[in-house]
Amino acid sequence: MSFQPDHYITEDIKAIPPSGIRKFFDLCANSKDIISLGVGEPDFVSPWTIREACVYSLEKGYTMYTSNYGMLELRQEIVRYLYERFGLSYDENKEVIVTVGASEAIDMALRTLLNPGDEVLIPEPCYVSYQACTLMSHGKPVMIPTTAAKEFKLTPEDIEAKITPKSKVLMLSYPNNPTGAVLTRDELLALAEVAKKHDLIVISDEIYSELTYEHEPVSFASLPGMKERTILVSGLSKAFAMTGWRVGYIACDAEFIQAMVKIHQYTILCAPIMGQIAAIEAFRNGIKEVARMRTEYDHRRRYIVKKAKDIGLDMVSPEGAFYAFPSIEKFGMDCETFATRLLQEKKVAVVPGNAFGKSGEGFIRCSYATSMKQIEEAFHRIDQFIND
């Protein structure tokens, strides 16, 4: 019998569905001269002060491991930032760990919390890793569809409907990728009640928290009684335009950190020191750049909201992150067909909504992390595509 790699791969990994829209991605990768509204990362390059600080540190010879928890200086900056921005108070010695992006943080949090069969409540549409990481941790993802009718906002009733004795973790991700939805303090308070009632641990992915446009951001951990049951996940990728540096962090109860550091130290050891040094500079001197970028995203967002209305694209007005999530239902195509044809006929790339879960069918994600000029041209072409 010939050698078959498939025999050696675990059933758990095989059970994770491959991305259903791989074909579409390949199509994008092979297309030339396209305008892409498909990119889930800032179009800005990391601010120069951050890049310069890293270059200087390399010249000085900072090329070694750091503490498993991350550099103390960086943890201090994280703590100071969380206090000043969200009124949160954490101990840099016990309650913070620096991770390789928020992605590692999510994986580590789930692996720390889940026993086989434990259920993770995941509002959908959502970022793609929650479901996969839950499966890799032998947990059971329980998807909670949110709808355009309710502005893609998760409600207490939505959660209640999916609660079972196995429910253990509630995954929150606001501002949301792909919908751009943001929850107000009152809306979050209502969810906090449910978390308390059913004794859920909340993993709050707040990677986009610097990018809200209508209200000041609220951290879930800052709500009364929620700090102890919240694993706060965030990072510098979106706010500071530092995606490639791979620096994220977790702030939460010290016992959770103690548990998580076991995974972190034996798998990752530490986040790369270059990224950590860059992150220190970002917190110290990059905050005004965050504000500048936010203003620019906001201009683009308002333009898209107006333009979508003008050309007859139904859309919930996004309030955070850098995504708009219009409905394409009335054009009589599924989202993949729509996206494929838009790419082939008008050379505009968007992401089919079903990439973010079944409830994303009927929508497309348009990222406005691209220049105004490109956005103008893209919407001009979308207008032609749907109206000619």
Next chain:
Amino acid sequence: MKDLKTEILNILAEDSTKNRDTVAAMVGIDRAALDQAIKELEEDRIILKYTAIIDWDRINTEPMVYARIDVQVQPQREVGFDDIARRIGGFPEVKSLMLVSGKFDFALMVEAPTMMEVSNFVSGKLSTIDGIKSTWTNFVLKKYKENEVFYGEEESDKRQAVLL
């Protein structure tokens, strides 16, 4: 959110040729309100002029000569520096003029077709103005960045076309 006019100004300062309908949408007002706001800004001389940043050296067969000239003056009674600033700034060779702290009083950017003409301007016109004590001419060798823009090629987008 910032004051509306400041927001409009920031957008125009970045690109004054931007489509006005687009600008209106970006700040969330209708076109008529935007036009009115811009008209007011122009009338109040908050917006002084719309111009372009040009890499002249790439298009001129005879490139211009630029110099930064530092000037020390004797401020005059009652009018301080303002009167002499107006005299210096009146010359078309003077592209910009600033009162600065430090060893000198004024910093000028001067532009002329040849080094000789810059020299003639300094010796014949500038330094003969009453109240000017000394001048210091620094010829520009190469321009790298102006109004936030680097001369040369635009940076390309290095990101992958689609990313979740």
